[in-house]
Amino acid sequence: MExxxxxxxxxxxxxxxxxxxxxxxxxxxxxxxxKPGDMVEGTLIxxxxxxxxxxxxxxxxxxxxxxxxxxxxxxxxxxxPGDKIFVSVVEPENKEGIVELSLRxxxxxxxxxxxxxxxxxxEVIRTKILEANKGGLMVEINNVVGFLPVSQLSLExxxxxxxxxxxxxxxxxxxxxxxxxxxxxxxxxxxxEKLIVSEKAVFEKEMENRLGELKIGEVVEGTxxxxxxxxxxxxxxxxxxxxxxxxxxWQRIENPKDIVKVGQKVTAKIISIDKGxxxxxxxxxxxxxxxxxxxxxxxxxxxxxxxxxIMPFGVFVELDKDIQGLAHIMELSHxxxxxxxxxxxxxxxxxxxxxxxxPAEHRLGLSLKALTEAxxxxxxxxxxxxxxxAQAAPSSEETK
Numbered sequence: 001m002e003x004x005x006x007x008x009x010x011x012x013x014x015x016x017x018x019x020x021x022x023x024x025x026x027x028x029x030x031x032x033x034x035k036p037g038d039m040v041e042g043t044l045i046x047x048x049x050x051x052x053x054x055x056x057x058x059x060x061x062x063x064x065x066x067x068x069x070x071x072x073x074x075x076x077x078x079x080x081p082g083d084k085i086f087v088s089v090v091e092p093e094n095k096e097g098i099v100e101l102s103l104r105x106x107x108x109x110x111x112x113x114x115x116x117x118x119x120x121x122x123e124v125i126r127t128k129i130l131e132a133n134k135g136g137l138m139v140e141i142n143n144v145v146g147f148l149p150v151s152q153l154s155l156e157x158x159x160x161x162x163x164x165x166x167x168x169x170x171x172x173x174x175x176x177x178x179x180x181x182x183x184x185x186x187x188x189x190x191x192x193e194k195l196i197v198s199e200k201a202v203f204e205k206e207m208e209n210r211l212g213e214l215k216i217g218e219v220v221e222g223t224x225x226x227x228x229x230x231x232x233x234x235x236x237x238x239x240x241x242x243x244x245x246x247x248x249x250w251q252r253i254e255n256p257k258d259i260v261k262v263g264q265k266v267t268a269k270i271i272s273i274d275k276g277x278x279x280x281x282x283x284x285x286x287x288x289x290x291x292x293x294x295x296x297x298x299x300x301x302x303x304x305x306x307x308x309x310i311m312p313f314g315v316f317v318e319l320d321k322d323i324q325g326l327a328h329i330m331e332l333s334h335x336x337x338x339x340x341x342x343x344x345x346x347x348x349x350x351x352x353x354x355x356x357x358x359p360a361e362h363r364l365g366l367s368l369k370a371l372t373e374a375x376x377x378x379x380x381x382x383x384x385x386x387x388x389x390a391q392a393a394p395s396s397e398e399t400k
Contacts, residue, residue, distance in 0.1 A: 034059055034099060038089040039109055042101075044081050052079070054087055054101060062087065062099035069103055086110060111142050112190035119185040124202055128180050132173035134166050139183065139197060146195035148183060154199045155240045157181075160226025160233060160262070207276065210239055214278065216270055219285065224264045232260050234268055234280055241278035243268060249283050250290065250362075252308070252316065252324050289322035290359045297323070297364065299354055302371070307348045310340050317352060317366055324364070327352060331367035334374045 034040070034056075042054035042062060051065035068090060079085065086109065091100035118125065118141075127139040129148075136149040150159065150173070159172035187196035200207075222236030231244040243266075248259045260266065260282075272279035297303065297319070305317035305325065314328040329337055337343055344350070356365035 034089045034092040036089055036091065039086060039106060040089065041084060041086050044079055044083045044085055046081060047079050052103070054085065056099060060097075060099060062089075062101040064101045064103050067104065068101065109190065111144060112188060114142055115144065115185060115188040115195060116190075119188045122184055122201075124182050124184060125197075126180050126182050127197075129176045129178060132170060132177055134170050134173075137173060137176060137181075139181070141185070141195065141197070144193075144195050146185075146197050148181070148197050148199060152186070152196075152198035152200055154203060155235070155238075157199065161228070204276075207239070210237075211273060211276065211278070214239075214270055214273055216273065218270045219267060220270065220280070221265065221267050224260050224262050224266060227256050227260060227262060229256070232256055234266060236268075239278060241268070241270070241280040243280045243282055247271070247279075247281035247283055250286065250288055251322050254309075290362050293323050293364065294357060294359050297354055297357060299357060301354045302351055303354060303366075304349060304351050305366070307344050307346050307350065310344060310346060312340070315340050315344055317350075319364070325352070325354070325366040326363070327366040327368060331355070331365070331369055334369050334372070 040056055040059065042056040045053040045055050045061070050069075051063055052069065054062045054064065056062050064087060085103075086106045087101040087103060088105040088109070089099060090102045090105075094100050125141055127141055127146075130138040130140055130145070132138070136147055136152070139146045139148055150169070153159075157176065159169045161168045161172065181199055182202050183197040183199050184201040185195065186198045186201060187194055189195075220236040220241075222234040222241075224232050225235045225240065226233040229245075231242050232248065234241055234243055243260075245253055245256050248256055253259060266282055267285055268280035268282050269284045270278060271281045271284065303319055305319045307315050308318045308324065309316040312329075314326055314332070317325045317327055319325055329340055332340060332343055350368065351371060352366035352368055353370040354364065355367045355370060356363070358364070
């Protein structure tokens, strides 16, 4: 950096003509008050090795020196007299009557202004992953540490963990440390020093175009990329959709892993496209077994089934691989049943009577108590001897 021979501050023309406060006021010069921390724009007057003078229009002359010269050599070397530059106020007036300024503090503001510009322009930025935590990945842009949430990862990098184990998810995320990712800034808040980036935003426009080409009812072929407790993810082409657990098969499913496996090839139907999410169905491409249920089962028929699940309101019973029925707690016994688990256990095979069939609703009602006659209620004549005996029995006072 070359040192300018002009080291002394330059006084503005108005200030040169008016040397006293009275003269300043009478001359009509606008008097503005600065306070520490203010960010102002000025015109560079001179650049030296240890100090830089800046003309602050409406305020006077300011100086940047020492540690406040900012440690960005590239920025400092590029400065020349006449350049516009942002500075922050350290001291409104020193003993020489000059404003003490800082380039170092203003540098942070310039960094955030740059980040905000990248946010507005949706610039794609390549950055290296610094570290991982259970919520996402840490990156660095313009010397500012940012956060890439798991929800903002692309399809390629989104962790597919079958049981949703957070430690396993962290293991997948840690494998990305040191790798370069292309991201876009989605939040740049200098007040809270919050920088959030997104990887999937980079592909959003492309994804929107591809999603626009899809149609509800279209059949696609894909590969299962992940199985979770609520369903399975299927990748088809460059897109990915979710087959909810309720759309995997017609029968009642306890665990999606019992139906599909990662890497399995499947055919599915597009049933919904909403906010960039594609919902798929495998079962809708298969014949509904409940439509055949009315041919195999009739009301009043006795059937043998296996108890698959016990709930407070009753028990689920498997009649065949496709059809399950429900025996409500009120249909288990003529006596009051408070807890079905005390009456039946999973795996038990029992004979039931079909009391209702609703194929369209996929409901079939079963009953245990319908297989036996309800116990007869005792007549008044049968109850009378008991009442008479009770009346004839001596009281506790009489026996004393």
